[in-house]
Amino acid sequence: MRELTFAGFTKKYVEELSVEHTTAIYKLLREAVTQNARLKEPLYLYAVSNGRLKTLLTASKKTAFYDEYLRLSKEFTCPELLNGLEAGTSELAQEYQKVWRSFCSVKGKVKRDERVKNMMAEKIKRLQEEKEVTTYRICKDLGLNNANVNHWLKNGCNGKVSMSTARRVLQYMDSYFAVQS
Template sequence: MNLTFKGFLRLYCRELTGLKTDNLRKLRDSVATTMPAAAEALMVFAAVQDKARYLASISEGTWMERSYAQMAELLDDPEEVSFFLQSPEAPPRYRAVWNAYIARRYAIAGDRLIIAGIREQTLQAMKGRDVTVYRLCKDLGLNKGNIYAFLSKGDNTKVSQGTARRILEYACKAS
């Protein structure tokens, strides 16, 4: 999975507000009343969509009005948002949005490295034992195509870390 910054922001705003929408007005209402911690993420989400000025204009009369107007000026170019957030000029609460993205993005890469290590252990455990991929899939109720791609081709995106661990446990117990 290739997590883009815009995709992350979409999910992050939904997570922070508890809403399942990308509607800036609804998200703004949530930030203005019950979820102020999502304010910076919402502005950055609007900026990457080239809607920072729009969000600032619909935020008039709320507690975010002044800060959103200032940030709309700084986040005017959607192509430059990520560069600005990494710069020392970015306010710390806005830099935190970028840092959350980096943490989530590299967590996925770290997970894939762990899955690769589990794959190697599984292949070692399967050697010399009477464990076939077919039997493993049948006993664990797994999709054969995904497990073949994982074990034979080394495609670490085909299984979750939990599934990889289940496969390893099965391979270690089988005799």
């Protein structure tokens, strides 16, 4: 799985915030100015991190955002801006820093999910051993792909199952354990 980058995150973020679900700078700017002020800060960070700042400055020339965008572009180069956000020393307004914190939260979710899936797998394997329940039986009862669940439990390949599938297997084992006792 590819690692999430700030450029990729901001692209997806502005697309999701946009009413039109677009990443076109001119459309996003028009929307930010007329109906969706929440796009202002993410749009700037999207443009900077994706090498489209020049386009944004050109597009925003006759808008209320231009002076702020221009000031920011002169104050911070792209690396300085990203390094400041990463280090937590950025002098950017809180609204810009919120976008960075959202990125950190999303990026950290993958690692948290993997850690949780590992803990679930360990508990499931322990319960399987105690009650002599095979992975085949679990998959048959739950209608899951045996190869994927087996690969997850035996080899620790967390990408083979979703969090919801891992939860279902754990709930099944917990209930199986309770019923059989």
